Amino acid sequence: AGGAVAAAGSIVVTGPATEAGTLYIYISGELVTVPVASADSATVIGDAIESAINSDINLAVTASNAAGTVTVTCKAKGTYGNFITIESNLGFGEETPAGVSLALTDLTGGATDPDIDDALTGTNLNQEWFTGLAHAYSGIAANLDKLSVYNGIGNTQTGLYDNLVFRPFQSAIGDVTAGSGGFTAIKALADARKTDRTNGAVSVPGSPNHPAEIAAEYLAIVETLGASDSGSGVSDTVGQILVDVLPGSTADRWTDDYDSRDAAVKFGSAPTIYEDGVVKLQNAVTFYHPDSVADENNGYRFRANISKVWNIGNAFKVNFSQDRWKGVVIVADVSLAADNDKARDVDAVIADLVALTNSFESFGWIFQGEYSKDNLTVTLRVTGTGFDTDYPVILSGVGGIMNSQILFDTSFAALLA
Incomplete structure (x- = not known):
């Protein structure tokens, strides 16, 4: 978007390191490891952080070091970058090498998103x-x-x-x-x-x-x-x-x-x-x-x-888009139009709906197939151009709750009665 601004944050390093070790820096939860040698200065450590971040193409940011102050900038402009966090030592046993400290500032300042x-x-x-x-x-x-x-x-x-x-x-x-x-x-x-x-x-x-x-x-x-x-x-x-x-x-x-x-x-x-x-x-x-x-x-x-609703709707669409439903002629009773394999009547539609219902029940998309079969309706359009169908379903439940009550007693009276 015109006038868009990329968010930026920083990692400010204090040194030198008095022991060798590893920095564990997390950019939006993604781990970046940076090796540190004993006696490394803030500038040297900053360069290593810059290199580690920029070499990871999957990160949403780039880095630039200046004397131990590493500026971290979002690759994309807009408010997206304002949600990018910078943290360290989130994993078990992770710690910053002695002599080194990191001041971390999350990204801010991203502005002007594109219009969708x-x-x-x-x-x-x-x-x-x-x-x-x-x-x-x-x-x-x-x-x-x-x-x-x-x-x-x-x-x-x-x-x-x-x-x-x-x-x-x-x-x-x-x-x-x-x-x-x-x-x-x-x-x-x-x-x-x-x-x-x-x-x-x-x-x-x-x-x-x-x-x-x-x-x-x-x-x-x-x-x-x-x-x-x-x-x-x-x-x-x-x-x-x-x-x-x-x-x-x-x-x-x-x-x-x-x-x-x-x-x-x-x-x-x-x-x-x-x-x-x-x-x-x-x-x-x-x-x-x-x-x-x-x-x-x-x-x-x-x-x-x-x-479930999408799957049912798509199944209807696929079923009645088959060749057997293209170019049909509508009759009162297909048994009386045996010489025309494109003849279709209300019962032909119902037969397909029943078959679909059986598949929906088999997949567990609906609670009960019998309800749909008993209550569906198919009527001829008065213009003779097709059929109108009302197909009610009760979807299967979304489970997960087991509300159980355990009843206990210490008396044997119920056993001895």
């Missing part, structure tokens, strides 16, 4: 059907609004949810704001977006990793578990590990509290827990939580349910 309008215009309408979108505009309401409108707001057949298009996507932002203030901030963002079924957040409060990296990994898991060809049906993300994502400190993690995690799921931020030395996902959700929709009827809350 150009990516959301034209007649393409997600022709390639990208189903997951991670981006760097964490919490920027204007861009979240544009994505939501383009995809389709609320429970409506608009945007990419239009029944003539039906190529919707889901998007997510990462959230690393720490402590109770972080919980309050993400809740405020979510509560301003109650009809947004496109966006949602994943919260790892206090994590040094970049929010966009966290969101990308989260969506990759969601997409893999939700794909119709996953081989094991659709499942939720509970217990899935965010690989190489580091947790915040205990004081930072509002997600350690069950009530806070439960509230976050309901307003649209997927919480995480730090367990067994790794960051694990809980339920994957969107911001969608209109006041007028009861929790038990909120089909757009859980991303697993959205995946």
